[in-house]
Ligand SMILES: Nc1ncnc2c1ncn2[C@@H]1O[C@H](COP(=O)(O)OP(=O)(O)OP(=O)(O)O)[C@@H](O)[C@H]1O
């Protein structure tokens with residue numbers, strides 16, 4: 472321990488000054504994020520031990536410059552030294568939780584109710600079954616009596632209206648408490664539940680028109696759907712993400728940072744590698760991955776023989792890689808594709824192995840999402856509600 476010399480700042484004062492040093496990537500100050508490990512004050516020299524999330528952090532020189540400029544203004548200080556360290560996996564996990572909280576606190580309000588669990592279905596590449604998973608899970612949740620918003624965020628390649636047989640155009644209406652007309656989602660009742668669906672496919676006449684609108688209002692469509700749709704009292708919001716990891720994901724992270732990602736992959740190891748990109752994007756934008764869903768798993772023929780057409784093990788390998796659960800393996804079944812074409816998700820019929828998997832995943836999601844009534848007095852309503860994320864994995 473250092474002796475305090477006259478005029479020297481206290482450790483508390485130094486730590487307080489360090490609250491002005493922001494980690495640009497994590498969006499919060501290094502002191503409150505717990506990155507300041509040690510503060511030593513002696514002989515005109517302040518030595519700060521800083522733990523970076525990763526040793527090779529590209530922002531290191533920026534952080535160093537900021538620390539020095541904040542502390543060197545103190546009249547007593549002659550020199551500021553920095554000892555760089557690296558966080559353990561647990562520390563990193565804790566910092567990411569704090570950063571997530573921070574992002575949530577600072578997010579602009581959207582029209583999505585606070586209590587709605589938001590699940591975005593994403594993948595690193597196209598055609599792996601995001602839209603099929605989205606509509607089947609949404610329908611399975613509705614069949615369980617839930618009210619489920621479905622946002623088709625695949626602006627150019629929308630497929631949700633077809634897959635749910637909901638082609639009607641969206642309308643706008645004045646709604647109490649709003650100063651401009653709100654978009655009213657199209658509704659479809661399933662069992663005791665309800666789907667409330669918006670898609671750019673419900674805004675435009677045909678795909679030709681969609682092309683014409685490209686670059687105009689459609690670029691803002693997701694933002695508009697989050698801000699201007701009158702969702703009402705929805706339990707879940709399922710978002711069908713476009714293929715790849717682009718602007719839509721970043722925008723969603725900014726506007727609805729409480730979004731949890733469900734990452735879809737095929738059993739092929741190549742697809743799994745691509746899907747890691749989606750997980751990586753999630754990490755960078757602080758979105759949490761709620762789990763992995765393997766789609767197009769082994770096809771079982773009528774004689775009971777299994778054909779793993781797209782390989783095996785990709786889903787589990789990806790789940791292990793990002794440290795989350797594999798929530799289910801949806802087999803290849805002609806009924807999934809036929810249901811998509813007919814606008815009748817197979818999960819509604821409940822027939823076949825694929826439907827059973829979708830239903831099981833929906834049950835699991837319901838089980839891990841506290842009901843609103845349970846949370847009425849909970850001050851930490853915006854807190855992590857997903858229980859299936861294993862902390863300390865690589866999702867830091
Ligand atoms: N488990 C399955 N069994 C059989 N066919 C499936 C299965 N999952 C998806 N399909 C079919 O595969 C095709 C691609 O699925 P889908 O459109 O859901 O993928 P996507 O990831 O949303 O694609 P995109 O990236 O183009 O948005 C569709 O024709 C769909 O019906």
Ligand SMILES: [Mg+2]
Nearest residue numbers: 601602625630
């Ligand atoms: Mg799709």
